[in-house]
Amino acid sequence: MSKVGSSLYSRLHGIFKQSPINTVKPAKTISQTKSKKFVSKSKESKASSASAVVKSSNDAKGTKDTKLTKKVEKFKRSCESESFRQVHGLYSAFIRRLREAKKFSVIDEVLQHQKKFEDIKSEDFVIRMMLLYGYSGMAEHAHKLFDEMPELNCERTNKSFNALLSAYVNSRKVDEAMKAFKELPEKLGITPDLVTYNTMIKALCLKGSMDDIVSIFEELEKNGLEPDLITFNTLLEEFYRRDLLAEGDRIWDLMKSKNLVPNIRSYNSRVRGLTRNKKFTDAIDLIDVMKSEGISPDVHTYNAFITSHRGDNNLEEALKWYSEMKEKGLTPDSVTYCMLIPLICKKGDLDTTVEISEEAIRHKVLSRPNMFKPVITRLISEGKIDEATQLVKDGKLQSYFRHLPELSTGEKKTSSSPVEACLLDDEESA
16 A cells, blocks of 8 residues: 555545535436317318328337347347357347337347356356446346346356446446445455445446545555556546546546556546646647657547537637547547537538548448538538438448437338438437
8 A cells, every 4th residue: 555645535535625526417307298189070180180190100110110029039049159149249239229229128138038048157148238237227137137146056256246336337326336335245245346446436426426435435445455547547537527627636646646657548538628628738738748658649639629629619720630630540430520520511611521421431430410410411402412312322331320220219201312311310310
């Protein structure tokens, strides 16, 4: 344990006692009430017409449900192959699509199906299922699976306990994670390790409870554990994200006093905090420090500058950082294009917008809402239908457009052209 200064608890308490984190409150859901409509006898013909529309809508929904059922059955048949079950990405991709379509009962069906295989006796296999439940916001299902592990002849260790905590955190159910953290270790004879504490620190950062974070650090220290780079990176990201720059800098100093060397994630958190607060000179100086320590900026570093300049509608500066990113041999990601394409289109440079849109498609970047919509709308408005259609066709080569709409729960509108179809796809994509 480091002897620098006083205890870790005291130093953290000194950092935070006058700078409480303001909890970000979730937006309130506004319930919508539907007014009752009374139809007179003179409107019976309209009611009949509406009934036909409803019937058509139900038929369309039935067709989609049938397609979904076939896809699920095909996936379950594929799971019969041992080699298929070893590919984690296949499971993650399929569950993600179900999650985005809000098919939670189907997610449970698919994951429950895995219990028939011998792999269920492997803790790593069960952990994968628990984490998939967590990413789908179904932490209670992950907990149920954790409780069933002895019946499945699967050993429970720190690894599966930590996976349970992660499932709660990824479901953003912090109170439930804290309850499990406090009650289960003693009950099950499990000793929390550093991964356990790092998971709980992440949870408490989401909650914004400074007292609980300090308490976790104190407990971590009392149990003979030392915070690692993951511990500090979690805190740095949270403090700089909340624009608590002074407190984040103190955490940075404490991290270095523990002889921990900042990595690219550490620096990117700090760069984002600086650029978000328009401290561009300090951010550039920090990049020079990074380079002097042998750490090269990555796409996330450049995106921090692009995002900030995009917020100021400063296209010139945004394009400067975009160009430098490419000069360094880095491949822009979806964040880069989501920031640039609408901004360039807004500024009126349609040719450059089309060029960068085509580049995004070549890189097979996952489309986000309104990424391509502005440029396609602009092309249509200027009568450049062929260019718009070509962009649509190229964009539809991406798996995002090819698969996700098939799992959409909403009824898609009919359209008379591939251009309009793409706009509908883009609105339904999230």
